[in-house]
Amino acid sequence: MWTWRNVAWTAALAGLAIGTGLVVAVPPAIADIKADLPYVCTTSSATHEIRLRLSASMPTRGTVGRAISLGRLRMSVVLPAEMAADLAGSAAGGGRSSSAPGADGSSGPGAPSPDLTMTARLGITALQDGQAMAIAWPSFALNGANASDGARQKVPLAGSGRLPAITPSSPGPLTLVGEQLTLQRAGGVSADQVRCVAAGETIVGSVGVRGSGTKKAVAPLVPGDTSKPGAAAPERSWECKEIPATSTDPRYDFNDDARLHEIFDQKKHPPPNIPMNDPQANVRGGIPFCIRASGFANVKKLGGANPIGAETLLRRGVVNISPQNRKENYQQQQGYFITDTTPSKATLLGFGFMPTMATATMEQVRPPAPYKGSLLTGNLRSDIASGIGGAPLPEGRPEETWGSAFVSVRAGETSVNGTPVQLGSHCGTSPTQLNIYTLTGKLGQRVDLTQGSTVTANVGLPAFSGCGIGEDLSPLLTASISGSDNAVQLEAAPWCQFSTVRPGSCDIPREPITVTVKPGGPVQVTAQGILIKGAGAEIRCDSMSLNMKLPTGHWLGRYPFADISKVAASGCRYRHGTFESPVAVTADTDSGWSLSFTSKAADGTLTSSIQGILFSVDGDFDGLKCRLRFGQNNNTTPAGTIEVPGLMSTAYNTEQRMLNVLPNAALYVTFGTTAGCQKVPGFPIGRYAVAFDKGFAFPPNQEISIP
Structure with missing residues (x-):
């Protein structure tokens, strides 16, 4: 019987293989099905979450070599107000009217003269016995009406059409999975297209197949064609296996084609500019x-x-x-x-x-x-x-x-x-x-x-x-x-x-780690109570703020995630024994201040770091007028020890919207410190712990996550 569950988006990218089949009869047992598929759509202004609803009456069982008629399907979706406005374009203000036909030439349901008519194309993959094949479903005309007063509100769209038959070539469960969804205003141009990708499980349904046959995937039948299966496509193996070493298989080695060998050419790619050992x-x-x-x-x-x-x-x-x-x-x-x-x-x-x-x-x-x-x-x-x-x-x-x-x-x-x-x-x-x-x-x-x-x-x-x-x-x-x-x-x-000592250790796929941000855009985040602990002295600031522009959308890269354009600290002072004096903190924003994410920890926090840290502290240090420089020192260069940017490890709490600096954070007084000031009381050149009373607070409307 038909079952309802979902598959991650990456499963919809499984390899495609096409088998063959014959049309004989339609299985008699029929069941009503309903599927609710989550998608995320990107328009010119933002990303939007929608639910695509599918309903149909389909067979509960099938037989190897016999066509399964999928019948007529109804498709509906409710567009968020902002998304509807983006899609409608001129129609939102001009009252466009359309009566575009459905997938089989009939008019889709909706208002007689709808204000908004969309063409929806849903990619479908048929999965069976470890094989997969793309199914070409027709386009659907979805009709709906905008608000008569021009106000922005949710817009329901609906339409229907007849689906092509499929023919299973082997027994076992046959599952249909939704892939990319494309929406376009009827009569629009390519710029009007909006692509939506699955944001969760997208199984449309599955049917049991009886009989015996070859281990091939199902074959599609073109609507109106009762004899011709689809063209063959190559099978894909997704198992992790060892790429052989040159010593064991001569088919695997560096490719000596001159064009591919250019990446090893030290003259054309950045050389290390230091004496190197012989590669051989x-x-x-x-x-x-x-x-x-x-x-x-x-x-x-x-x-x-x-x-x-x-x-x-x-x-x-x-x-x-x-x-x-x-x-x-x-x-x-x-x-x-x-x-x-x-x-x-x-x-x-x-x-x-x-x-x-x-x-x-x-x-x-x-x-x-x-x-x-x-x-x-x-x-x-x-x-x-x-x-x-x-x-x-x-x-x-x-x-x-x-x-x-x-x-x-x-x-x-x-x-x-x-x-x-x-x-x-x-x-x-x-x-x-x-x-x-x-x-x-x-x-x-x-x-x-x-x-x-x-x-x-x-x-x-x-x-x-x-x-x-x-x-x-x-x-x-x-x-x-x-x-x-x-x-x-x-x-x-x-x-x-890959390891022969630990066979099967790579059998469970490792999927890409990406970041999702909503709504994104410019933000200023502020931390409270910053302390740099010296040797018998300290530098303390009431607050520190970071300005950055967060990217927007799904599947964003982790490094670098967001550049920090401005750094400001207030209420800063130096204290040594009974001496206390205000100091000024100035950041070098051209040193590459940025925020990067790494992964999702077991407790749900996002491991991250603030990188590219360099700043000056100017003031009276117990009688010395000096500029201290904080960052990191690099003593591995031919020129000797030089000043380089530092970093602080952080963890982002997704519930509190808080970027917390970890307890092991530390920065160095660098060799960029003013000559004669490299022995400021409590802060000679060296490493010093950094602590925050309260982390960097992000606006409550910002949602940052690693799915």
Whole structure:
């Protein structure tokens, strides 16, 4: 019988596989179903939470090889007032009227002359026996009415349409899962599109399938077509497995293609500017990792972003290049990787007016000519701190990672205006180079690369070829999709180290850690009672405030999360014995003050840190007119010990909206202190504990969370 529960959004990015089936009969047992699916939609002004409600009468059982008719489905949603205003556009003020047809050509329910008519497209994945396949549901016309007096209020929308049949190819539960939802005002252009992603569990329903058959996924049946199953798509394996070492499998090694080898070229990428050991003396077996990532890829010509998921098998540290001077806080790690992506399915407006649904897969491929080798791998380089004193890299260089590989895009299931387009099994682009980048540290700020990071890329899409059956459709795809400057951004999950000693330790997927903020925007947060405890002396301030602009939305990167633009402290004074004098605190905001998040602790707080801390304290220090500098000292540079920014570990309490500085917080009196003042009573150059009576209070309307 039909059951109702949900699946996380990442499950909707599972690999797609298509089987075959025949139409024989419709199972007789029918049941009424209702599904309530949570989505988050992003408009031009904000993000909005909605509930998409689906209802239908569907079979409770099915048989292998026989079509399951899904019948007619009713779809409804209540738009929040602000979202309705964004979607309505000119219709909100001009009283647009429309009677757009439903999915099967009939008029959807609603007011006879509704003020607001939307086209809704819901992506659906069918899951069965560990396999998955995308189902092309038709678009739905949803009708509703705005307030007659122009006031902003919630707007209910509803519509209905007939669904295509599906044919199971193996026994067992068959589950339908909701994916991306796209809303667009009827008659609008591509700029009107609003994309919504699942904010929770989105299972539409499941039906039991009896009989025997092959272990393939279900096959869709195009509405009105009773014989042709969908085209085949490649299966995807998402298990974590070890990427072999060069010594055990010659198919895995650094790719010696000159274009991919450029990331190791010290002349083209930032060199460490310090004497380094011979790389050939540091060749090791490397450490294997499995990494999951999810995010979005823009198709510039279509003006939209598609959700993508990826799994990378990486061997890190095959070559480790270290400084000749072991006091230098630097190491370079080189490795190789293989990445597999899930098929990305989205509906966009081709040429700005044609609703086009397409499934595309980005595949890692061997480099094209003049390369004559056979390796599929991509190359990876990480410039990271070796951890000496927690200091930054030489000359204040950031910690960075580069990766380079060749990929091609394969086009799969496609339809235009709801009409399937047969592209064949060889439709795709020629290889193109994909260069990825991630920043994991800069002055006074660092995150562990293996804890996940934001990965960015910019890729050009070459011309398509081999598209179409009986007619060459390659020029059409090239004109609508191919081009340069297609941005990619992924959030990588914490890495899992593959281990034969601990088999199965990576079987449970590690998902990306991201931050959700609502409503975001400019804020000023203030802490009370700041104390820097010296040796027989102290510096105390009544309060300290930080100004920052919080990002808005879901799936935001953790590092750096928000830049701090202004720092102010009030009521500050220096005390040594019986001597007490006011002092002025001035922050160096160009040192990179920022807030970053790390993870969600067991108690629900968000581990975080304030980074890039540098400030001056000016005043009379028991007879000495001086400027003390607070931050951190780096004694690993060729120039000797220098002043660098410091950091304070923090924890964000989501219930109290409070950023608390942890008890182990400390800062240094730095070598940037005024000459002759490096022995101020109670504060010679050195490390000093920092404490706060009360943490930084965020406005009560700000919601910051790590799902």
